[in-house]
Amino acid sequence: MYWINSLDIGVYMKSKVKFGTKEIEFDIEFRNKKTISISVEPPNSVLVVAPLRSNEEEIRKIVKSKGSWIVKKLFEFRNIESKKVNREFVNGESFMYLGRNYSLQIYVDESIGNNSFVKLYRGKFLVYVKEKSDDLIKDAMENWYRKKTEEQVKKRVEYYQRFFNKKSKAIKVKDQKKRWASCTSKDELLFNWRCSMAKSTSLDYIVVHEMCHMYHKNHSNEFWNLLASIISDYEVKKDWLRDYGIRMDL
Numbered sequence: 031m032y033w034i035n036s037l038d039i040g041v042y043m044k045s046k047v048k049f050g051t052k053e054i055e056f057d058i059e060f061r062n063k064k065t066i067s068i069s070v071e072p073p074n075s076v077l078v079v080a081p082l083r084s085n086e087e088e089i090r091k092i093v094k095s096k097g098s099w100i101v102k103k104l105f106e107f108r109n110i111e112s113k114k115v116n117r118e119f120v121n122g123e124s125f126m127y128l129g130r131n132y133s134l135q136i137y138v139d140e141s142i143g144n145n146s147f148v149k150l151y152r153g154k155f156l157v158y159v160k161e162k163s164d165d166l167i168k169d170a171m172e173n174w175y176r177k178k179t180e181e182q183v184k185k186r187v188e189y190y191q192r193f194f195n196k197k198s199k200a201i202k203v204k205d206q207k208k209r210w211a212s213c214t215s216k217d218e219l220l221f222n223w224r225c226s227m228a229k230s231t232s233l234d235y236i237v238v239h240e241m242c243h244m245y246h247k248n249h250s251n252e253f254w255n256l257l258a259s260i261i262s263d264y265e266v267k268k269d270w271l272r273d274y275g276i277r278m279d280l
Contacts, residue, residue: 047090049097056093060084067248068096070103071208079248106272115280119167125155126278127178129229136164148174172223175280178266179203179226187219188235193260196244210236210271213243227278228271235267 046055056068058075066089080089093100117123122133127150135154142160148170149156159166162177178205187201198219206212206222213219219240225233238260246253257264 039078043086045086045090045093045099047094049094049101052097052101054093054097054100058084058086058089063248065248065250066092068093068100069249070100070107071105074104075208076100076104119164120251125171125280126227127155127175127273128226129232136162136167146170146173171280175226176203176223179221179223180231181239182226182230183219183221186234190234190238190241190260193238194241194244197271198241198244210275211240213240213247216245217244224278228275232267232270235261235264235271 042060043058045058046053048054054076056078058078058080058082060082063079063081066078066084069077069079071077076093078089078093113278116265117125119136120132121134121136123134125130125134132150132153132155135156137156137158138161139158140160142158144160146157146159146166146169148158155171157167159170180201184201185202187198191197196217198213199216200218202218202220203223204220206220209222210225210228211219211221219237221236221240225236228236238257242253242256242260245256261267
């Protein structure tokens with residue numbers, strides 16, 4: 031089945047291939063590019079980006095040839111999902127900011143009305159709401175994280191700009207379900223609002239990763255070489271996100 035996405039970026043289709051006793055389902059996105067790339071994203075998303083005139087059968091052969099790696103990644107994501115922390119919005123619960131855990135303290139004040147707010151003070155998240163409501167507390171926390179992510183990301187982009195001749199067209203904070211950040215074809219840098227939960231060195235990795243995409247819109251050797259020239263131990267930062275990223279949510 032083919033469809034065009036709302037931004038008319040490319041043509042998509044769904045496909046699947048048998049690998050041993052398992053069946054790998056994947057999406058194909060056709061773009062104006064020369065090579066085929068495969069990515070696996072949590073919890074169970076497999077995406078193939080292929081040149082516009084690629085043959086589906088040839089794509090299926092390539093996916094099958096990478097079947098062992100794909101199945102391994104999907105298994106890793108299932109294990110990570112089992113470690114997901116189900117938090118409650120109660121006093122004493124912990125939430126992350128820049129890699130550190132801070133306990134939650136809720137204050138109810140009817141005079142606040144709809145102006146809920148959050149402060150980080152002396153090792154605690156102080157949340158002020160008009161009534162004890164999980165939705166109100168969660169919304170207040172998310173709004174706080176959105177502001178902090180924008181602040182931190184802009185600060186880090188400015189710091190690392192010295193390594194790049196190109197400048198991003200815009201920096202935006204979004205609700206991205208399956209990725210920490212992305213770089214558009216127009217060199218806009220889009221960041222998941224949860225990014226400020228990551229420790230600062232891993233946040234640097236996310237920022238520089240997307241800035242490198244201003245030059246390479248793929249994950250070619252050239253891309254990784256550019257990234258390594260700026261953050262030589264980027265794999266350590268990347269591994270931290272793999273191990274702790276599942277905890278970076280409300």
